[in-house]
Every structure is written in C-alpha cells, then in structure tokens.
Amino acid sequence: MAITRDITSEQGIKSKKIYSDHLALVVPLEHSFTKFEDLSTESLKAQKFILPTKDEGSSYSEIIQALFKSYDFVPDVFLHSEFGSTIIALVRKGLGIAILPDSYMHHQSPGLRFIPLPFKTDLLINWRADDHNPVLGNILKLVFGD
Numbered sequence: 001m002a003i004t005r006d007i008t009s010e011q012g013i014k015s016k017k018i019y020s021d022h023l024a025l026v027v028p029l030e031h032s033f034t035k036f037e038d039l040s041t042e043s044l045k046a047q048k049f050i051l052p053t054k055d056e057g058s059s060y061s062e063i064i065q066a067l068f069k070s071y072d073f074v075p076d077v078f079l080h081s082e083f084g085s086t087i088i089a090l091v092r093k094g095l096g097i098a099i100l101p102d103s104y105m106h107h108q109s110p111g112l113r114f115i116p117l118p119f120k121t122d123l124l125i126n127w128r129a130d131d132h133n134p135v136l137g138n139i140l141k142l143v144f145g146d
Contacts (some may be wrong), residue, residue: 001127005060012129019123022032024102024114026091034117041071048078048096050087060121064099067119
C-alpha cells in the first residue's frame with residue numbers, strides 16, 4: 001500500500017482518491033508576493049524555485065509544470081527535494097520559493113505565507129489488487145468505510 005499524489009496506471013494496482021487540495025505558492029513572510037494577483041510571468045521569472053523532485057511520467061510533476069506553462073516560462077530551479085518539510089525549511093531560510101499542496105499550511109510553519117493557486121492535486125491510496133492480507137482490508141475499510 002502507498003499513499004501518493006501520482007495516478008498509477010500499473011497493471012495489478014488499484015487506486016482510489018482520498019483527498020484533493022489546491023497547490024499553493026509558498027514564500028517567506030517578508031516576500032513581496034502576498035496574494036495571487038501579485039503573480040505575473042515577469043515576477044515569477046525573477047524567482048528561484050525549490051520544487052518537488054521531477055519524476056518522468058509523474059502526474060503530480062505535470063500539474064506543477066502546467067502552472068509554469070500557464071505563465072509561459074521555464075522556472076529557475078535552485079533545488080529539488082522529495083520532502084515537503086525540507087522544501088518548507090529552505091523557503092523559510094529565504095533560499096527560494098516553492099509550490100506545494102496547500103495542506104502543508106496545516107503543519108507548524110511559522111514565517112511562511114501560502115498563496116492559493118487555481119491548480120488542484122489529488123492524494124491517492126494505491127494497493128496491489130491481488131493482495132488479500134486482512135490488515136490491508138481493514139485499512140481500506142477504515143479509510144473508505146466499505
């Protein structure tokens with residue numbers, strides 16, 4: 001079983017959405033961006049980004065790239081990380097700005113501003129279709145109530 005933001009098309013894997021949230025631009029409190037209307041192609045081009053690891057074929061990476069395409073620019077990526085908590089710490093230190101699911105604002109993240117973006121991402125639970133382990137069945141019942 002895995003909880004991911006990526007849609008899987010692997011044969012023999014079942015997936016079910018458990019949550020959706022919007023992406024957010026994450027900036028230090030002292031950053032000039034304070035609301036969505038502050039964002040423009042020119043203002044975003046001038047930023048250094050700290051982004052989640054870009055995996056080929058990742059539906060989550062594609063959503064983030066769609067944001068950049070909507071502003072018609074290629075971001076200046078300072079660093080990639082697989083860990084949202086690491087990305088948040090680097091943004092807090094002023095090393096760049098990030099795009100993360102807005103659910104990260106519920107973490108204890110003083111010193112940061114989350115600017116909601118009009119892009120959504122899903123959280124999915126994935127499991128092997130042929131796995132009949134009773135623990136897996138109990139977890140799925142707990143999550144989905146089936």
